[in-house]
Amino acid sequence: HKVTVICGTGGYGGVGQSDDSPKDARAPLTVHRMRATRFGRSRAAGKVLDYLSFYVLSGICLMRMEKPDVVVCLTTPPYLSLLGRIGSFFRGAKHSHWVMDLYPDVLDAHGMFKRPFRGHTLLRLLAKLGWGGSRNIGVLTLGPDMHDRTSKYVPHSVPQSWIPLWGTAEENADPAPDAVIRLRESRGWHPCDVVLMYSGNMGLGHRFREFLDVANILPENVKLVFFGRGKRRSEIETFQAEHPGVVEIHDYVRSEDLAAHLRTADVHLVSLEPSWDGTMVPSKLQGIFAAGRPVIFIGSTHSSTGQWIIESGAGWVVAPGDMEALGVALKDAVDASDREHRGRLASTYA
Numbered sequence: 001h002k003v004t005v006i007c008g009t010g011g012y013g014g015v016g017q018s019d020d021s022p023k024d025a026r027a028p029l030t031v032h033r034m035r036a037t038r039f040g041r042s043r044a045a046g047k048v049l050d051y052l053s054f055y056v057l058s059g060i061c062l063m064r065m066e067k068p069d070v071v072v073c074l075t076t077p078p079y080l081s082l083l084g085r086i087g088s089f090f091r092g093a094k095h096s097h098w099v100m101d102l103y104p105d106v107l108d109a110h111g112m113f114k115r116p117f118r119g120h121t122l123l124r125l126l127a128k129l130g131w132g133g134s135r136n137i138g139v140l141t142l143g144p145d146m147h148d149r150t151s152k153y154v155p156h157s158v159p160q161s162w163i164p165l166w167g168t169a170e171e172n173a174d175p176a177p178d179a180v181i182r183l184r185e186s187r188g189w190h191p192c193d194v195v196l197m198y199s200g201n202m203g204l205g206h207r208f209r210e211f212l213d214v215a216n217i218l219p220e221n222v223k224l225v226f227f228g229r230g231k232r233r234s235e236i237e238t239f240q241a242e243h244p245g246v247v248e249i250h251d252y253v254r255s256e257d258l259a260a261h262l263r264t265a266d267v268h269l270v271s272l273e274p275s276w277d278g279t280m281v282p283s284k285l286q287g288i289f290a291a292g293r294p295v296i297f298i299g300s301t302h303s304s305t306g307q308w309i310i311e312s313g314a315g316w317v318v319a320p321g322d323m324e325a326l327g328v329a330l331k332d333a334v335d336a337s338d339r340e341h342r343g344r345l346a347s348t349y350a
Contacts, residue, residue: 002028004065006058009033032061051077062087070137071095073130078103081130088135097131099141099150102279109276110204127153142281143304149278164304167287167350175260183257184264187248194334195223196296197265199253200284202230205276207298210318210326211269212239215246222334227261228252262291267315267333271298272305274320281305289314289350294342296329314346 036054039046054077062071062083071093073084081097088095104123131139131154138159141147147162154160189195196218198211208226212235215224225248226236236249253261262268268288272280281304288295295315300306309315316329332338 004030004032004068006032006034006061006065008036008054010038032065034058034061055080055083059083059087063090067091068093073097075100075103078106079126079130082126085130085133085136089133094135094137095133096137097139099139099146100280102141102146102150103127105149105279106276109273109279124153128155131155131158142283143278144307145278145302145304146281164281164308165283165286167290173259175263179260180263183260187264189223189264190221193221193223194219194266195225195264196267196269196330196333197225197227198269198271199227199262199265200282202226202228202233202236204231205273205280206230206232206282207271207273207320208232208235210298210320210323211271212236212247213323214326214330215239216243218330219334222330223248225265226250258287259291262287262293265293267339268293268295269298270295270305272300272303274300274303277303285309286350289346292343292347292350294333294339294346296326296333298326308349312345312349314342314349 034054034057036057037046037050039050062068068088068091071084071088071091073080073095075081075097078101081095084095084097104120104127107123108120134157136155136158138161139150139154141150141160141162143162143164147160151160184191184195196211198208202208211224218224224246226233227250229252233249236247240247240249268284270282270284270288272282277300285295285305285308289312295309297305297309297315297317298320299317300319301310301317306317309317316325316332318325318329
């Protein structure tokens with residue numbers, strides 16, 4: 001297939017992207033990066049302007065580019081599905097949708113709207129409009145919980161399915177034999193240390209309180225480390241300031257170091273507020289499993305992440321606030337034979 005990508009210039013975690021050329025020169029891929037405003041996410045007004053400028057520029061690009069057969073829309077900015085449906089109509093194309101964040105449910109989980117909220121009906125209607133129409137050939141979601149939650153917005157005549165996000169090429173790459181050892185040494189971690197690592201987005205949908213509550217009682221050889229950014233990173237930074245030397249906090253790692261980085265952990269930590277189930281699906285699990293590492297997950301057994309961990313046997317699912325269950329999971333995780341067994345199950349499941 002010939003693929004044309006319309007996207008912004010910003011990268012994940014605020015790292016800009018500038019290389020428009022595909023890595024495989026044989027790939028029939030064209031990338032158009034929209035020079036939308038970049039006021040950032042610190043203020044709502046700036047975010048709205050960024051979104052509006054992207055809508056306008058990407059709409060113009062869609063109208064001017066070679067006629068597509070199908071317009072495939074993701075979900076950031078919110079309600080991008082409307083642009084896809086309208087644009088595909090004028091171009092005489094079909095449209096399809098790949099849901100990464102479910103709106104307006106994300107806004108509800110975020111606590112932005114206190115019910116009763118009159119505009120909520122309008123937002124739900126906009127979601128249905130974006131995914132409606134006879135030209136919609138399908139809606140793809142990231143997991144079973146998101147599939148169920150999205151169904152209320154998708155007409156019965158539109159095919160709907162779910163496929164989990166797969167690990168990136170960087171995550172799935174086999175690092176050099178000594179790369180993991182050297183990276184652990186560079187971070188001051190000894191071979192006998194057990195590293196519990198949270199690596200990724202620290203957004204509002206995630207939980208850190210349980211991990212921080214046990215930080216002071218972990219054995220001396222157990223390291224609690226965090227890599228990433230997001231609005232809840234400040235909680236970890238505050239804890240670190242109040243309890244010096246108890247936890248480590250770092251920025252995102254370079255993509256070329258990602259495969260080795262994921263393998264420097266003995267056990268990975270993942271979390272999701274149950275109220276966010278189905279509105280998003282953390283993408284880190286696939287990379288962790290590909291690295292052959294087990295997971296301690298703070299969240300619901302009904303979430304996609306919780307279901308996959310239970311199905312695979314490659315970790316522990318702990319209900320939010322259940323400190324006794326977290327203590328049992330940590331006791332198991334410190335046992336080398338237990339975590340190595342679960343790590344093998346993770347690799348098999350991946």
